[in-house]
Amino acid sequence: MTGRPRRMSPEARREDLIRAALDLFGSRAPELVTVDDIIARAEVSRPLFYRYFSSLRELQVEALKTVTEGLIDGLAGLEEGPPETRLRAAVRGLIDVADHYRAGYVALLRSGSVIATSETDAAIDEVRNRAVELILGALGVSEPSPMLLLTLRCWTAVVEGALLSWLQERSVPREALDGWLVDQLTAMLSTTAAHDSSVPQML
Template identity: 85%
Template sequence: MSPQARRDDLIRAALDLFGSRPPELVTVDDIVAAAEVSRPLFYRYFPNLRELQVEALRTVTDGLIDGLAGLEEGPPEVRLRAAVRGLIDVADNYRAGYIALLRSGSVIATSETDAAVDAVRNRAVALILDALDVKDPSPLLLLTLRCWTAVVEGALLSWLQERSVARDELDGWLVGQLTAMLAATEAHERG
């Protein structure tokens, strides 16, 4: 196995373990057992457990940004729905890491992981503005879009933990939420 493949394997093992318990309870011994490697090999790729935790969470945020990048052509609602589907897919694929990344009070949250989450949020806002063909958004529109990203995060966290809504309903509902929020903002600005 190449060094990069071995490193990726350790990250994958950590993300899998995050599915069964909080990241702060996963140990180096747990990870090396899951990846079927030795402790010295673990330390060849990561100086400490914290570094692996941050890299695992970065894998999730990079996946979220990649998921947002593939917007379809077409009217704004089609493009936004595709972007939301991309977010749902990535959050579902990295379920445990996504939950760990956004869970309030996580002991592995750092300024670096906070910056990674902010990058995802900022990318989401930029893509929505692009889909709506808005070049110079008002402060209230920006606030609306930032609030909607919080709605999406909260909805995905609940959905990942409870699965109380069908997956194929979730994206339409979230786009409907955005549509309603945008209508309220537009009415207020015309007001």
């Protein structure tokens, strides 16, 4: 027994089931986690599970949306200082959340994932949009040019691809990731500035 209280408020019980699913996502892909796995981890009955979720699919989506909320929270953790310092802190926040929810993060971004839905796609888009807003804020840009926006959106794709590869291969030291990814942004911004006079050298 884990010492969970027998009685919980509906909201607390729902969150406990989501937490149980996320714990399991840490060791296996979400599509491989069953209702039996979740009720065993949460120490509840099958009827109680279905009191809070109409299906396993609903719980999977809610759990993965929790991952995207964590990514947004990670992006919010900006430090004081110059843009590079602040952006590296934000990237570290992303790395921390992606690593903590490894299987869930991979399922969210993997092409053709059976867990992907319009809801999870919208949640990922929200993370991407928040990343672009954060960079613009760190750089002090309120009216970005179309080419600058394109650059930042391309960089978010670089970050996602890099994190997916890193989570599955671990071929690069974790402590090198944030600096390397911010250096990628610096290089992309420098290239964009060479093609768009409205974009200054900002990092």
